[in-house]
Amino acid sequence: MQTAHGLIETPVFMPVGTQGTVKGVLPEALHALGAQIILANTYHLYLRPGHELVHQLGGLHRFMNWSGPILTDSGGFQVFSLGDLCKISEEGVSFQSHLDGSRHHLTPELSIEIQQALDADIIMVFDECIPYPAERAYVATSTDRSARWARRCREALPAGGEKALFGIVQGGIYPDLRELSARGLVRLGFDGYAIGGLAIGEDTRIREQIVWLTREFLPDEKPAYLMGVGTPEDIIESVKMGLDMFDCVLPTRGARNGMLFTKTGKLIIKHSRYAQDDSPIEEDCGCYTCSHYSRAYLRHLYLSREILASTLNTIHNLHYYSRLLSGIRQAIQEDRLAEFSHDFYARRAENRDQSEAESL
Ligand SMILES: [Zn+2]
Secondary structure, three states: OEEOOEEOOOOEEEOEOOOOOOOOOOHHHHHHOOOOOEEEOHHHHHHOOOHHHHHHOOOHHHHHOOOOOEEEOOOHHHHHOOHHHEEEOOOOEEEEOOOOOOEEEEOHHHHHHHHHHHOOOEEEOOOOOOOOOOOHHHHHHHHHHHHHHHHHHHHHOOOOOOOEEEEEEOOOOOHHHHHHHHHHHHHHOOOEEEEOOOOOOOOHHHHHHHHHHHHHOOOOOOOEEEOOOOOHHHHHHHHHOOOOEEEOOHHHHHHHOOEEEEOOEEEEOOOHHHOOOOOOOOOOOOOHHHHHOOHHHHHHHHHOOOHHHHHHHHHHHHHHHHHHHHHHHHHHHOOOHHHHHHHHHHHOOOOOOHHHHOOO
């Protein structure tokens, strides 16, 4: 995938940098561990420090010292998660800031304007993220409106420019509404297509069915992005279904909560069995953390609530995801994804920390 700030090899995982920073990690470290693109949140940056300020100071790349590609979400997901604090009309959404209660009105056009001011390489259309579960009638009305908003976004940012615009398929868990949404977006023509409104509490099997059938309606030659997903398992299964892009707070938030990803599953660093453990998180990991620090030290930092715990844990987790995705890319090139997947599951059959990690 070519962007104004460089080439991206897919499938790709995008670390989440909500406030214009991947929490606790220097951009140099992100580059070193193989992060190709990061995600930033429009809602947060619009409210603070404000997209106009970021634009005046040279755009988000310069502001945050990240030279690689950036994808911004449309702000919709956060606005709609405000619940009662937001009000939807055909024009857009009125909401109150979670920071100071100030009133705002976000429209498809404003969302595009904000994302352009931030200088994102990949811009997402403004849509309603429908909660789960939701009545079919509501999902139909909302998906219809999101289609009209997608058209307004396309008009606000015409095709052919330097910035990519992605459409977002909605439709809840209803196959026919997903099909309608996907076909409508493809007719409008976008640079890529995201599957939105999933990973919000629905059963994994339902989600996989929806992803599978939605992907069928999207063009093979355009990138397909599964928003907010997920675990290493979710990513492998989604790649098999033809998905190319992923984002999730799991590796970064998990790291700050002391949950570390390894080939054999998750490792909870606070456990007493690591108190005197001089080995790295993972023997052959090769990340900065595993090259220099023991489990015992990482456990000590975590229990002492030291800032460095978050930094070192995040570096390891993002490196794990980076390596997982490069392994997947190589397996695809060598036409052995099934074998890769088989080995992946075989290694994590027995793991003591796994079940506890699910609740973190
Ligand atoms: Zn490591």
